[in-house]
Amino acid sequence: MHKIDLLYAKNLITRKATAVRQELSFLLLVENLAFVKRVDVVWSGEDGQWRTLPAHFHSTIDDHKEYWLARVAFTLGPDEPLPGNVQFAVRYQTPGAEYWDNNHGENHSIQADSGIRVDQQHPLLNVEFESNLTDGQSLLPIAVAVDRSLHVKRVTVHWTRDEWKTTHKSNCRFRLNYWDAEFLSNARNPNHYGSQIWHAALKVDDAFRVRYKISCETRQRVLWDDNFGKSHAIQRRPLKVLVLNLHCRQEDNQDYKLSLIAEAIGALEVDIICLQEVAELWNNGQGDWQTNTARIINERLASPYHLVTDWSHLGFARYREGVAILSRYPIEKHAARYVSASRDPYSIHSRKVVMGQIRVPHVGLLNVFSSHLSWWDDGFPEQFEALRQWAAAEHGAQVAATLLGGDFNIKAGSSGYQLVANSHEYDDQYLSATSPQLFRRIFETRDPGWQHDLDDDHRIDYVFLRKGSNLRVTSGRTVFTEQDYGTVSDHCGYLMTFEPK
Structure with a gap:
């Protein structure tokens, strides 16, 4: 891996009777080079003004890799236009060093209301996952983004409540979009830029920790997202x-x-x-x-x-x-x-x-x-x-x-x-x-x-x-x-x- 990599970007516009909102989010893979670090998304909307969006630590993969997440939302107002199409790069700073993922100098881009776009190096990706189960939570929603060009036959979540002593399988269902149903009729063809969204809900009951990995069957092969060999994990507060x-x-x-x-x-x-x-x-x-x-x-x-x-x-x-x-x-x-x-x-x-x-x-x-x-x-x-x-x-x-x-x-x-x-x-x-x-x-x-x-x-x-x-x-x-x-x-x-x- 590089010192910092973009895993996915999301650009979604939702419309309600009371407001129109645009949400931007970016999941980043960061090499753990130092305790003191700063991770940012440097981005510009259609107004051409460059801004810096701080990312925050999300979760640890192992001693060497971490997830960081940047997220921001805007509400359309009389004098507050939405960002629209966005171009961006991601920056990682440690004491005495700076690293970029800027699409080889061309900058990344994602069009307005195009939903989630996964990086080409990660055509199957667990997206918008949380790091903790909340008190009383008994169902764990899973959302998987898949590159449309894979022609997917089946997406499956393999999961355990007891550290793989027993394993469960839950088939994912394909949806055009996975956000709140009331947005669907107003969404402008989300995810028409190459990503499919597949869903599952795991019945975790009162388990303290759940581990899972995701398989994707295509006509030619089986792809896995197993969190870089560690399997994904989510748990209650310790x-x-x-x-x-x-x-x-x-x-x-x-x-x-x-x-x-x-x-x-x-x-x-x-x-x-x-x-x-x-x-x-x-x-x-x-x-x-x-x-x-x-x-x-x-x-x-x-x-x-x-x-x-x-x-x-x-x-x-x-x-x-x-x-x-x-x-x-x-x-x-x-x-x-x-x-x-x-x-x-x-x-x-x-x-x-x-x-x-x-x-x-x-x-x-x-x-x-x-x-x-x-x-x-x-x-x-x-x-x-x-x-x-x-x-x-x-x-x-x-x-x-x-x-x-x-x-x-x-x-x-x-x-x-x-x-x-x-x-x-x-x-x-x-x-x-x-x-x-x-x-x-x-x-x-x-x-x-x-x-x-x-x-x-x-x-x-x-x-x-x-x-x-x-x-x-x-x-x-x-x-x-x-x-x-x-x-x-x-x-x-x-x-x-x-x-x-």
Whole structure:
């Protein structure tokens, strides 16, 4: 492939009683040369004025190739003519380099209302596909553009809901056009410039991910669009879990930082948050709900989450200090329990954990524990064992996964970390996502001497996933650092992304 290639262009005019609109869209194949990049369509309508239309990242094909999409629409007005026929080129800029697909210097062109035109190098193409299934979506529409000169006999979608363990076939139906039926009678012979549009609707039900590829039978051969050997894939939103120690109201600009946490939760689309050092005023041990930092964060979300919280001990001589879980999805069951031998509210080593049982769509029932345990010499081994036994008792056959999240006060590679690894029951998900080779050495092959490989890893906050759970981590990210949203505590946060296996 070139550094950038045009896959298809669309030029469509639709007419309603209230408005006439022209839509332009361009799907581009981009080589992933750099993290920082800019992709544009430079185009001109019949007025001869050149404009720049930014393209936006659509989806990843593999480590080397990406789809980018540019789209714009215009409404006809008394002083606002439509672009009409369009000529264009596509440009790709990375630091220190620039690449073009400009039809060998002649520019590309597409006439007004001609529908979709596929590039000659891609006579069979999956078009106008989305990158995600929406909540509640059970049918997946497929639109396929085929060069008319192929004289197609049959177009078929081959698809799976279970990673090709089973395969379904859905025949596509040919249509002149696939846009809203009310436009058809007013459309000016769309796609008369060489592309046929074929349609299918896949009954995906509640599948988390669907993979598919498209075959086209002609008189001479069978063509495939299999997404450059990777098959097309579309899925639901992944599950995002954040762990964060709030530092018990000890931060400068504390109120601003609570707002910043809420803003980040919304921007990052976090689903479940495990919070530690949640603080509310002591008030003679009775607490003060209005000052509870988990409640404040929750109230500042665009739509408040479900919240469970409890406290363990007096913190910093003036707060009830505890833990909390925030969840986008309803918490069907919750509990709080001391895992420490001490239950003295005046002892910092009195440690309570909260558990929430959460049913996540397309994933299943999750048991989530928000934990803040003591240091190794102050009770960690006993507290972790109590937590492990509690989590094991709650992990029934109906539970898809168990997550232990929070501040464990054990450095990576330390005696406490070794205790978790040697339990053969829980895996470190951040390590799995960011250092998979080292993760395998520690949690799978059990190579000797691995502890020293973590000397530079100073984490004490973790998400541990119970082995055998029906989840797999796909990414791990550190947030609330100087470079990422800014610091909000004496801890950074860890954001994990999960998908069902």
